[in-house]
Amino acid sequence: MILKGIGGFYTIQDTEGKLHECRARGLFRLKGITPLVGDRVIFSIQAGQDGFIEDISARKNEMVRPPVANIDNLVIVLAASSPKPDLLLADKLILQAEKNNARPVICLNKTDVSGTDMEEDLKKQYGLYDFLAVSARTGSGIENLKNVLSGKTSAFAGQSAVGKSSLLNVLGGDIDLKTGTMSKKTSRGKHTTRQTDLLYLKDINAFVMDTPGFSVFDAVKIEESELGALYLEFLPYLGKCRFLSCLHANEPDCAVKQAAAAGDIHPARYERYVSILNILKEKRERKYD
């Protein structure tokens, strides 16, 4: 597993947990393939020499910003107190996960502070998704989070100050952070050289990555026509609109819109769907200007 890549050098963790420095064979460059953090690779190494990446396993998915492969879970962290949850961002991150075949996990942190109202509301909005209520401060719910992460590769995403680093710290326990994402603090603000290292949590056999950027959605190519199918709560209604090509916005006799009006689809989720649809539309129109 590639944990880290800098200037053509890759840090690879072998199946026994040992780390190796490797370069990629020139062959990859010829084929236009760049090894990514998260890649499963076969490498060769001879005593006293640099190792070489010989082969890269087929990727389950590949994210562009940050560049990382094979993410199983996208853990979308929200804060129950402050900062106030940016649910448009949360929805975009869910879409990013769905589009990439990764599992979106809503993780409401700082539940030690707030009342339960927000938790109730968010559970209604994201009822069909995996939803965890946790506190990095008290440790409440952390076992559930560990169960989700165990044996998988997960990226943490969300607004700044929601507690992503705090959660990683709690999860990390006494692990050696030298190889991991904790270098983030120093790389903050440097967009182009931002590191996206994976951190290995030995106790639970999990790889985790702190995704510092939340502009990631910009890089995901979603067509307006496929957006609705990326909403789990829309699925029962798809194909039931009057028009086959319905985008569930202004069309008459739209089953999705009717379900939102009746409260069977959460109206706030539906409203944000329409916003995102408009964002995609504007993006498309700008492209063909």
Ligand code: GDP
């Ligand atoms: P990040 O920017 O998402 O990595 O957020 P940080 O981990 O840096 O946390 C931002 C602030 O929230 C810090 O002051 C943390 O101490 C605080 N914080 C993080 N988790 C919790 C929590 O579970 N409860 C409370 N009350 N505060 C928290």
Ligand code: ZN
């Ligand atoms: Zn419709």
